[in-house]
Amino acid sequence: MNDNPTATSTPAALGFSMPAEFAPHDACWMLWPQRPDNWRYGAKPAQAAFVAVAEAIAESETVFVGVNDDQYENARHQLPAHIRVVELSSNDAWMRDVGPTFLTHPDGRLAMVDWEFNAWGGLNGGLYFPWDKDRRIRTKIAEMLGIERFITPLVLEGGAIHVDGEGTLITTEECLLNPNRNPNLGKADLERLLGDFLGISKVIWIPRGCYQDETDGHVDNLCCFVAPGEVALTWTDDTSDPQHAISREALEILENASDARGRTLRVHKLPQPGPLHIADSEASGVDRLSSSRPRQPGDRMAGSYVNFYIGNAVVVMPKLDPAHDDAAKAILEGLFPGRRIVAIDAREILLGGGNIHCITQQQPRA
Template identity: 85%
Template structure:
């Protein structure tokens, strides 16, 4: 095991007073990307594009939405997206803005900044999902230029879907992802905690062992569990003991109910039913191009469906509609958890077929609010 890199001479974001706010804090904007890869999205991504438009349209009711588009799809995206959604030319290898986009930070003086993590397409040449990922690696730098904000470059290979924070010092993640040998094999858990603290301003990291069953991201936390308020989390759950997801969720629940957060609180755990189980149909797999450099979509493969993969907007919660058996129950639970927001369900199977869901295709840009002191 290698040791940490030499101590940085420049101050860390945390030392400068920056921190990552919770998703449920106010936003100025949401960033997305436009799907088009025929080897990941069926039928030339046309069904997926319709789902992305639906997500962007709902979020744009209460915050600015930017959609980054490759040049050859710019006119098509502009035609389908509402006029108040801002379409910008921003080349990408695929459409997972949560993972390839920046993690935004705020400062008490009102400044906005970002963390530019390393990205290797969820594992690089050891289990990664596509090659190359050169355009994705430039997205964070480009957004920093567009917004004119400071960019802190981190040595960590990390995707945004691998972390959730409560905005009060606590971060939650999974060992399966952040400690995976295809991400950061040279650093220990303690090293990872120090780097997360340095770049995000957190003081406590809560580790769950595994993410959702068959999650191709190597266990992103945002498909399993998320903060919905300080001291409260939502966790995907199934009562079916024969389902591999049951053991994963039970293990996570036991840990979550025993730990305390950075403020010393015991967590309140809210359970969201698991949809399905869901699997890729023959007709769905047949519409995807087969290329050697990308993950195949095979009929019968299980999909890592989860209602936890929702987006918390300023006035809405945008959740995936995935299974008529459980959609209404999941929506009712979310409505009880977010009484001051409208919960809107979007048909999201097309997004799931590509390997993720609504949270995965979005990245919130927090509102940087200047702290006020007593005069």
């Protein structure tokens, strides 16, 4: 373990870097939903959606699903035998944010970054309390895999960043510069730390994430790399929708930016579903606790087709709106001609505050 890396022993200085999601994987990590104050009806509908996502990803890579002990038998019963169920306690099921960011080395080694996690804002806007089990997940996965773990005090969630694997990272100011994350760090500090721990050399800053995104604007819900020099961006032509101004602002920045290799980015628009809102029947199935974010009838959800997972042979996308599902799938088929696009009914995941990318974390091929 590398508990206190110096300037000469940072992951980047040692030759490690974070690969792009579209690079080959050895595995995908997920967690099992169960908390009744976030997932309706004891998480049973959400569990069915998680099973469908895991099955689709497992077509071309190993899938690990971490489960609390009291749900182990239930999860093992619901998940197919080829999906590996492991006891890995968590406070909730957002592996993208509570899990490790994996790194690879040219000599074939795998390592991870162990970010600090405070449940998307700690006691200043965080989504639940406590988050002690979530903080131990990265340590446990490092032990299970026997890989080096680079510890950093930087508060950051995996959904807040997206990389092209060639030196470029996209993130949002809304999230990384939020005072409930790293109040004493500015852009230059963050860029230096991201370079040290991820091996990137260029950061493209988008001002805001999707409208009403409770993660304080995670970039993986707004835009992502689909190939070197190519980005997918959630989009709406409805100028009366608050999302329009956010997406237009992001489009202008992305089209005028260059990546770490000097390329101008090509931006592909994905239609926004909805807008989508929580129904009365959906809100009524969630337990109300003071330690978690309430789910209120009529609340707008930050639905986005950009929140997909790029697997080895598949792209697993959310089905969210019959009016736009097919169009979004057709666009993704054009962007990923070598992969099969699998659309999963993902409203139950969205009701919990995120989507398919949020519940997954790729383990790159070392």
